[in-house]
Amino acid sequence: MEGGKSALLVVDMVRGYFDPQFSYAPLEKEDAARVTRGVQSLLQSFRARNLPVIYTQNYGRRTAWGPVDKKNPFLRWQEENRKKVAGAGFTRKTSLNTEGSPYAEVHDAVGPREGEIVVHKPRYDSFYSTHLEVILKGLGTENLFLCGVNTNNCVLATAYGAFCRDYRVFLVEDACATWNGPELHRAAVSEVAASLGWVTACAEVEAHLAPEAPAKG
Structure with a gap:
């Protein structure tokens, strides 16, 4: 890999996917545990080197005209017709995923530290x-490492967005998952590898990064 400054983008690691108190949109337990461990490992690697960590949250905002996310015709059609999310046993309920709801909060196990940036995004693409x-331009970022959920929706759309802006895109496969099941996860990973950037794993990320920053005395 060429040089350049790296940043970690943690995509939509919110309680609605990971917190057992919620039953609306959980990931499979094994996937949730695997992704949580993977993101924790990445956070440790980036923080040890004083490299930027940025989080995203995908939720709707209520306006005088109604929830913003209900303006999307496909999502509205899915919800109004009670269409089950592909690969999952539940229907979409956008009313739960709104600003200020517990569903939309970043999961405590991988939460941001003071000073780390949290970006609200209204759609899949971060x-x-x-x-x-x-933010990335201000940080001088050239290499963008992606992790989180859902692999084939928000993570993949963000990978496209990063590619179109000429960032080096790294998808950390074992720190990603989707509620749509393993087939669509694999398809998204294959798309990144074929067209957008590099597919890597948590254990390999250390080799891509500069040495750890010296401890502050």
Whole structure:
């Protein structure tokens, strides 16, 4: 890999997917545990080197005209017709995923530290209608490591967004999962490898990064 400054983007690691108190949109238990461990490992690696960690949250905002996320025709159609999410046994309920709801909070096990940036995004792509590109440019980021959920939705859309802005895209496969099941997870990983960037694993990330920053005395 060429040089350049790296950043970690933690995509939508929210309680609605991981917290057992919720039953609306949980990942499979094995996937949830695997991804949580993977993201924890990545956080440790990036923080030890004083490299930027950025989080995203995908939720709707209520306005005078109703919830913003209900404006999307496909999501509205899915919910109104009670269509089950592909690969999952539940229907979409956008009303639960709104600003300020526990569902939308970052999962405590991988939560941000003081000073780490949390970006609200209204759609799958973390660059769409957000300040993410401005943030990354300000940080001098060239290499963007992606982890989180859902692999074939928000993670993949963000990988496309990063590719189109000429970042080096690294998908950390074992720190990603989807509620749509393993087949669509694998398809998204294959798409990244074929067209967008590099697929790597938590155990390999250390080799991509600069040595750890010296301890502050």
